[in-house]
Amino acid sequence: MFSKACEYGIKASIYIALQSIQGERVSLKKIAREINSPEAFTAKVLLQLAKIDIIKSSKGPSGGFEISKDKIDTIMLADIVFAIDGNSIYEGCALGFDTCNATKPCPIHDKFVNVREELKKMLLNTSLYELATGLEVGLTFLKQRKS
Amino acid sequence: MFSKACEYGIKASIYIALQSIQGERVSLKKIAREINSPEAFTAKVLLQLAKIDIIKSSKGPSGGFEISKDKIDTIMLADIVFAIDGNSIYEGCALGFDTCNATKPCPIHDKFVNVREELKKMLLNTSLYELATGLEVGLTFLKQRKS
DNA sequence: TCTATTTCGGACAAAATTATCTTTATTTAA
DNA sequence: TTAAATAAAGATAATTTTGTCCGAAATAGA
Ligand code: SF4
Ligand code: SF4
Numbered sequence: 160m161f162s163k164a165c166e167y168g169i170k171a172s173i174y175i176a177l178q179s180i181q182g183e184r185v186s187l188k189k190i191a192r193e194i195n196s197p198e199a200f201t202a203k204v205l206l207q208l209a210k211i212d213i214i215k216s217s218k219g220p221s222g223g224f225e226i227s228k229d230k231i232d233t234i235m236l237a238d239i240v241f242a243i244d245g246n247s248i249y250e251g252c253a254l255g256f257d258t259c260n261a262t263k264p265c266p267i268h269d270k271f272v273n274v275r276e277e278l279k280k281m282l283l284n285t286s287l288y289e290l291a292t293g294l295e296v297g298l299t300f301l302k303q304r305k306s
Numbered sequence: 307m308f309s310k311a312c313e314y315g316i317k318a319s320i321y322i323a324l325q326s327i328q329g330e331r332v333s334l335k336k337i338a339r340e341i342n343s344p345e346a347f348t349a350k351v352l353l354q355l356a357k358i359d360i361i362k363s364s365k366g367p368s369g370g371f372e373i374s375k376d377k378i379d380t381i382m383l384a385d386i387v388f389a390i391d392g393n394s395i396y397e398g399c400a401l402g403f404d405t406c407n408a409t410k411p412c413p414i415h416d417k418f419v420n421v422r423e424e425l426k427k428m429l430l431n432t433s434l435y436e437l438a439t440g441l442e443v444g445l446t447f448l449k450q451r452k453s
Numbered sequence: 454t455c456t457a458t459t460t461c462g463g464a465c466a467a468a469a470t471t472a473t474c475t476t477t478a479t480t481t482a483a
Numbered sequence: 484t485t486a487a488a489t490a491a492a493g494a495t496a497a498t499t500t501t502g503t504c505c506g507a508a509a510t511a512g513a
Binding site: 186187188202203205206209216217218219220221222223224 | 487488489490491492
Binding site: 160161163166169170173236252253254255263264265266267268270271273274277278281285290291293294298299300301 | 420
């Protein structure tokens with residue numbers, strides 16, 4: 160569904176959001192530990208998000224990542240997915256044509272667009288805020304429980 | 307969404323189904339040309355489908371691939387996707403955990419399962435037959451029009 | 454039987470994705 | 484001003500996916 164990069168991006172963003180709500184800035188190291196992701200690879204992803212101002216980064220001791228409090232509820236899952244995986248989710252087709260051609264559609268077009276629209280709607284309507292708060296109250300988790 | 311292998315598998319199956327409805331067996335070469343896919347790679351995919359009896363193959367001159375007429379309307383998109391991409395579509399998660407954990411879900415679980423169910427339903431309910439007939443009457447296409 | 458045609462099977466190659474390592478730049482605070 | 488901490492940047496490596504090549508096996512027909 161999403162690339163690994165995107166998965167890490169989403170998880171990291173949710174974690175950073177939660178910490179930011181609580182007024183904390185978090186280091187790459189802590190993020191990677193918390194979402195169980197490879198540190199250096201996660202750094203690349205975060206850099207991408209930082210470049211388009213979805214997250215803020217600062218170097219030096221006590222540096223790390225954060226998200227402006229006033230942005231947390233306006234940043235949507237769609238923004239993160241788009242930043243990392245591009246518009247493949249929106250435009251990409253089950254049968255992988257370059258450009259979708261609704262007037263001369265591929266055989267599964269009619270069946271497929273519904274699903275795609277559903278996904279799109281979900282991504283567009285889900286804010287980082289609501290995801291982070293689920294975490295906060297302990298309803299949801301970012302790591303699999305240890306076995 | 308799907309792997310390239312799966313895309314080719316779907317397209318090829320639809321094309322073979324259409325030809326089979328019309329009583330024709332088709333060669334790999336023709337399939338690859340018709341769905342615009344790499345020949346040898348497509349062969350691997352078709353082999354996978356042949357091994358689990360979704361399609362039939364025969365060697366030698368006038369050999370090729372076909373699908374039993376009586377199977378065409380019972381083979382679902384889900385069968386093909388499952389054969390090639392496995393159950394990742396059904397079990398795979400947005401955040402990529404090994405095993406889904408609905409009791410302790412990841413933050414986007416509630417949002418995500420709807421979409422996944424929608425996709426699942428679509429795959430399970432779409433038969434090769436209806437896809438092929440759309441092609442037949444010229445409503446849908448397997449190749450992008452030439453530019 | 455012989456030949457041409459076609460799928461099958463395995464090895465190989467290229468490309469894309471994911472991951473690591475090392476160095477550099479920046480910032481904080483002692 | 485120095486040292487430590489941290490992200491940024493770039494080189495490199497590993498893995499997975501995608502794609503190619505070639506010989507083997509099977510089959511139909513001459
Ligand atoms: S015609 Fe529809 S389903 Fe097919 S590739 Fe285009 S958008 Fe996707
Ligand atoms: S909790 Fe739900 S959304 Fe999250 S990984 Fe599991 S099935 Fe997917």
